[in-house]
Amino acid sequence: MSQSRDLQGGKAFGLRKAQQEEGLNEINKQFLNNPKYCSDEDLPSKLEAFKNKYMEFDLNGNGDIDIMSLKRMLEKLGVPKTHLELKKLIREVSSGSEETFSYSDFLRMMLGKRSAILRVILMYEEKNKEHQKPTGPPAKKAISELP
Template sequence: MDYQGGKKHGQLLEEIEVKLDDTNKDLLEDDLYKDIEDLGEKLESFKEKFIQFDKDLDGVIGVMDLKRAMEDLGQPKTHLELMKMIREVDKEKKDAINYKEFIDMMLGAKTTVLKLVLLFESKAKKDEGQKKERPAKKSISDLP
């Protein structure tokens, strides 16, 4: 993988977004997911999260993608822990998580370690946004 970025990275990002949007359209029409509230919004959020985790933009979350993503979240894991997290979700036994498996994990009833980490991270970001308040003003008499 060429980690240089630039034009090639932008093209890869555009390609993966189009591919994931197509998958999302199919999922919106799938009877399996028809009862889920705000499915469109959830799928868009999951798409962004998947792209965030898929560092090399190859369409799957592999061990190294997951390792870097977990480190970015401040939750570094060992190789064995990462493999266990992937195997909990990987139905195709390819040691990587494709987008469909990622969606099934996020929308499914089963709670996986990866799902818990993602939900925790989302909650932490919401809480962080609410705590940003201006400090109380001090008068000159309050100074030491």
């Protein structure tokens, strides 16, 4: 019986995520058609990356990132924040609520010129991922070459 309930719960979650992605794609289309942003040639790939990052942390799929989702996101990135710092980050990004921020707010922050703290953290994470770790054994060095 619980296995059947788990299957139904999984289907409902998958449906919710699909609906969430559809909604975010609609918002992406609005940004693609916005003259303020459409001059950026990389905009489609940026929007896709931003959508995926947003979906990763909008855990309940309701379209907004709340303080607990933001807390988990920053902890996962290795940048834990206090409750007051999280509230400040949300106020900095949000166009309305002090409890959540929407995908549109998130995109305006990521695509805008203003340097928001959350934007800096997310961009740093992406830069950090770009550095590939060396493969294979390290090059042999003489003792005199070691720092």
